[in-house]
Amino acid sequence: RPRSSKGDGMTEVRHMKWWGWGNEGVAFEYRDKPDFAPFVQQAIGLDVTAPGVSVPEFDSLEVPESRLDDEFRTELEQIVGADHVQVDAMSRVVHTFGKSIRDLLRVRSGSLERTPDVVVYPGDEDQVQRLVHAAVAADCVVIPFGGGSNIAGSLEPAPDEERVVISLDMGRMNRVLEIDEESGLARIEAGALGPDLERELGKRGWTMGHFPDSFTHSTLGGWIATRSSGMQSDKYGDIADIVRGVRVARPGGVVEIRAIPSASTGPSVREMIVGSEGRLGVITEATMHVHRVPEVREILGYFFPNWKAGLAAMREIAESDASPTVTRVSDAPESAFSFATRKESKGIEAAGANALMRVLKARGWDLDQICLSFIGYEGSASHVRYEKKLVRKIVRRHGGFSVGKSPGRLYDQKKFDTPYIRDFLLDRGAAGDVSETAAPWSKLEHLYEHTIASARKAYDDIGVQGWIMCHLSHSYHAGACLYFTFAFMHGDEPLKQYDHVKSAIQQAFIDAGGTLSHHHAVGVEHAPWLSQDISPEGVALMQGLFDSADPKRNFNPDKII
Ligand code: FAD
Numbered sequence: 001r002p003r004s005s006k007g008d009g010m011t012e013v014r015h016m017k018w019w020g021w022g023n024e025g026v027a028f029e030y031r032d033k034p035d036f037a038p039f040v041q042q043a044i045g046l047d048v049t050a051p052g053v054s055v056p057e058f059d060s061l062e063v064p065e066s067r068l069d070d071e072f073r074t075e076l077e078q079i080v081g082a083d084h085v086q087v088d089a090m091s092r093v094v095h096t097f098g099k100s101i102r103d104l105l106r107v108r109s110g111s112l113e114r115t116p117d118v119v120v121y122p123g124d125e126d127q128v129q130r131l132v133h134a135a136v137a138a139d140c141v142v143i144p145f146g147g148g149s150n151i152a153g154s155l156e157p158a159p160d161e162e163r164v165v166i167s168l169d170m171g172r173m174n175r176v177l178e179i180d181e182e183s184g185l186a187r188i189e190a191g192a193l194g195p196d197l198e199r200e201l202g203k204r205g206w207t208m209g210h211f212p213d214s215f216t217h218s219t220l221g222g223w224i225a226t227r228s229s230g231m232q233s234d235k236y237g238d239i240a241d242i243v244r245g246v247r248v249a250r251p252g253g254v255v256e257i258r259a260i261p262s263a264s265t266g267p268s269v270r271e272m273i274v275g276s277e278g279r280l281g282v283i284t285e286a287t288m289h290v291h292r293v294p295e296v297r298e299i300l301g302y303f304f305p306n307w308k309a310g311l312a313a314m315r316e317i318a319e320s321d322a323s324p325t326v327t328r329v330s331d332a333p334e335s336a337f338s339f340a341t342r343k344e345s346k347g348i349e350a351a352g353a354n355a356l357m358r359v360l361k362a363r364g365w366d367l368d369q370i371c372l373s374f375i376g377y378e379g380s381a382s383h384v385r386y387e388k389k390l391v392r393k394i395v396r397r398h399g400g401f402s403v404g405k406s407p408g409r410l411y412d413q414k415k416f417d418t419p420y421i422r423d424f425l426l427d428r429g430a431a432g433d434v435s436e437t438a439a440p441w442s443k444l445e446h447l448y449e450h451t452i453a454s455a456r457k458a459y460d461d462i463g464v465q466g467w468i469m470c471h472l473s474h475s476y477h478a479g480a481c482l483y484f485t486f487a488f489m490h491g492d493e494p495l496k497q498y499d500h501v502k503s504a505i506q507q508a509f510i511d512a513g514g515t516l517s518h519h520h521a522v523g524v525e526h527a528p529w530l531s532q533d534i535s536p537e538g539v540a541l542m543q544g545l546f547d548s549a550d551p552k553r554n555f556n557p558d559k560i561i
Contacts, residue, residue, distance in 0.1 A: 013121060013171030015094045016148060016217055019055045019108050020423035028417070028424040032343050039340035043467040044430055044489050052427030061110045063089040066117040067164050072138055076120055076166075079130045084121040084172070091119045095143075095167035096157070098150035099214075099419075100525060101433040104426060105494050113159040116143060116167035123172045125284040128249040131168060132282060136251040136554045140164040143556045144278040145171075146222025147193060149214040151434070152523030154226060154277045158558050168282060170221050176200040179290065185244060185259050186290045190221030190283045206290040209236030209325075212519075216416050221283040227275035229481070229519035231415070233474050235325035235378060236291065238519065240274045245287030248273055248280060250549075255280075259287035272545065277521060278556035280549050294378040299326060299408030300388070302373040303360075304400040307331045308445065310371040311472060313398040315441045317375070318475040322390040326376030327475045331448070334469035334485070335372040342410075356403075373400070374408050425487060431498050432487030435505045437514035440479040444472070447512035448482060451505055455486055458504035462497045464488040468505075474518065481518040503528075522560040530561065 017024050030036040030048055037048050066087045076085045086092075092115040097103035106112070122128045135142045143155055145167045157165040170191030177187040179201070186206065188197050194215035201207055210230040212218060218228070224246065229238040236242060245259030257270045273280060304310035310329035317327055330338060345353065361367060375391055377384040395401065425432045439447050452468055459466035466488035474481035484505060490497050506516060506529050516522065516529040531539045543561055550557075 013169060016099070018058060018090065018094050020104060020426070021099055021419045022217065026420060028420040030424070033341050034344050035340040035342065039337065043337075043465075044487055045465045046425070046428055046430050046489055048424075048428060050428070052424070053429070055108060055427075056110065058090065058093075061089075061093065061112060063093055063112055064115055066092065068117045069164075072134075072140075072164065073118070075134055075138075076118065076131070079134065080120055080122050080127050084123070086119045086121075087117070092116050092167070095119050095145050095148065095169065096155070098148055098153065098155050098523075100151035100153060101422065101426075101431050101498055102153065102495060102525065103151075103156075104422070105431070105498070108426065114157045114161055114165070116157060116165045118164070119145075119167045119169055121169050121172050125173075125247065125249060125254065128168070128173075128282050128284050129254060131166070132249050133251045135166055136552065138164070139552060140166050140554065141557060142166050142168055142278075142282070142554055144221065144225070144282045145169045146191065146219035146225070147214070147217045149218040150222065150226055150521060150523060151525075152226070152517065152521045153525040154521055154523035154556075154559055156524065161557075170219060170282075173284065174219075177285065179204060179206060183259075184290055185287050187245075187285055187287045188220050189285050190219065190224070192220050194218060201290055202293065205293055207293050208242060208288055208290050210239060210242060213415055213419060220286060220288070224274055224283055224286055225277050226521035227519060229474055231328075231473070232325040232376060232378070234327055234376075235323060236289070238474075240271070242289045243270065243274060243286050244289060246270055246273050247284045247286070248282065249284050250281035251554075254284070275521065275560075277523065277559045279546055279559060281555060295380050296384045297376075297378050298384060298388075298405060299374050299376040299412050300405060301403040301407030301411075302329075302375060302395050302400050303403055304329065304371040304373060304395075304398060305365050306369040307371050307448070309398040309400060310373055311444060311448075313373075313394055313400060314472055314475055314480060316394045316397070317391055318441075318477065318480070320390055320394060322387040322394075324375050324387060324391065325378045326374055326473075327480075328375070328471055328473045329371055329373035330471040331469060332369045332371055333467070334471050335370055336368075337469055337485075338372055338411075372407070374411055376408070429489055430487055431490045431494055432485065433498070433502065434483060434485050434520075435502060435509070436481055436483040436518050436520060437509040437516070438474070438476075438479060438481045438518035439509075439512065439514035442479075443513040444480060444482060447509065447514050450512040451482075451484060451508040454504045454508035455484075455501060458501040459488060462491075462500055464490070464497065466501065482514070483518075524559060527560060 040046050040048050096115045173189035173191040175189050179186045209232050212230045223239045246257045248255040314327050377387050455468040468486040470484045472480050510532045516526045516533045
């Protein structure tokens with residue numbers, strides 16, 4: 001398992017597998033899901049029952065030598081202590097990439113043109129401050145590292161970077177420092193992983209309500225630096241809404257944005273930091289909205305007769321007095337995928353599901369068009385009752401109905417396991433990934449059709465059998481996020497094929513009036529679409545900000561622009 005920064009008296013910083021998602025020893029299992037193998041066979045022509053390839057031995061990778069010299073190493077050790085300066089190959093490989101399919105394909109095939117030269121683990125803001133000062137004085141590159149879960153190419157050093165590259169891992173700075181109970185604000189160190197900070201808040205009856213699918217392996221600083229969005233954002237907001245105050249270490253000092261509920265202080269520096277992907281300095285801590293843990297938390301499942309009805313219902317819910325925490329509806333292909341990943345059901349449960357399908361068929365539903373939806377409610381028991389009633393009426397108006405708590409409960413339990421499927425597919429020669437966008441309600445249907453058509457054309461171009469499916473997540477007053485998952489059996493040039501399909505999907509978003517990403521950031525992977533998204537003048541403004549804030553391009557250069 002990846003080695004971490006260990007030493008006397010310090011908490012070990014854990015990392016994900018060097019070659020894939022999540023914890024060593026945890027993997028996706030298909031054998032307890034009887035419909036999964038036939039589904040995948042039909043969708044992308046893959047026989048999942050055939051044995052997968054094994055990941056290469058770490059020692060077989062050719063890892064470039066560290067360029068750190070002894071003198072600078074000593075300087076770093078004087079700041080953070082020798083235990084917290086690591087140059088071994090595993091540490092440097094683990095800190096090279098995020099977890100996009102491009103990243104996983106490269107690391108698995110040993111394409112490691114450039115890794116960081118050293119990984120440092122500061123223990124407090126003063127150390128971060130001294131590290132960035134020393135790094136800029138020595139003209140090094142500093143790449144802040146949270147959980148390493150991004151999927152936009154937000155971490156990788158440029159292949160031709162000649163300066164020393166420092167990965168600044170925030171993992172030791174993981175404490176909830178203070179809760180202002182009167183204001184509902186918590187000061188939290190930037191390196192705190194989702195489970196750590198929710199556990200600490202939960203002990204005192206609070207929650208931040210930010211639960212991205214990557215929750216278990218991503219950090220507060222990473223969420224802020226990538227403009228992340230969690231599953232319950234409809235109620236709690238995206239990270240940009242949750243973060244009120246922030247501290248950022250820069251060579252000249254610490255930028256301190258105090259936690260003010262709302263302010264009229266010119267262009268928002270707080271907003272400049274949100275989404276900055278390490279280019280403006282290192283976020284050391286943030287003051288976040290927190291809420292009392294709700295009395296009731298429920299996720300109900302619903303069926304809609306088709307995608308159009310599901311979309312229309314989500315729009316009407318967003319416009320209504322109901323304010324659910326989650327509004328999610330899958331298209332028919334994604335609903336079929338969800339049914340295929342169910343564990344084997346027996347007895348009454350299986351009989352009930354079969355009977356339901358017979359009734360729907362008798363009522364004229366096309367079973368291939370069924371769309372599965374999850375709607376989440378939180379608050380006092382009476383508030384949840386009221387919201388469920390409002391939603392029930394809207395769902396009915398669009399031909400849908402509730403299928404109760406159990407699908408929602410299952411979804412809630414399994415959502416953090418789903419990411420392991422990507423490794424399972426990669427082991428078997430298939431690439432599966434996600435691309436997401438947001439657009440106004442009036443454009444969503446067209447955007448959906450256009451994206452699906454563009455992906456299919458891209459599959460035809462490269463001659464593969466591909467799959468694409470979608471769900472709506474994160475509803476707003478003016479529109480929503482559409483989240484696409486795609487997969488195909490790749491050939492000998494997986495990266496080239498992947499880039500072709502992913503680019504077609506990204507371009508379809510922009511052409512149909514959507515953004516290049518609703519919550520996965522820009523990195524290097526989405527940068528080609530930035531000027532089409534925010535206009536060349538918008539890019540020039542941003543470039544001006546980076547040039548003046550970081551004239552020698554020491555902070556995570558080449559990301560975003
Ligand atoms: P990292 O990957 O370590 O870093 C990301 C960027 O932030 C880098 O540019 C880094 O330099 C910068 N950074 C990190 N910490 C700091 C800091 N302290 N100061 C300055 N810059 C910093 N995202 C969502 O929003 N919602 C989801 O539901 C979601 N689901 C995902 C599911 C899977 C399976 C995967 C692989 C990814 C998912 N993501 C999701 C994407 C990813 O988890 C987010 O982008 C997350 O915010 C990254 O956080 P991290 O701590 O892992 O950051």
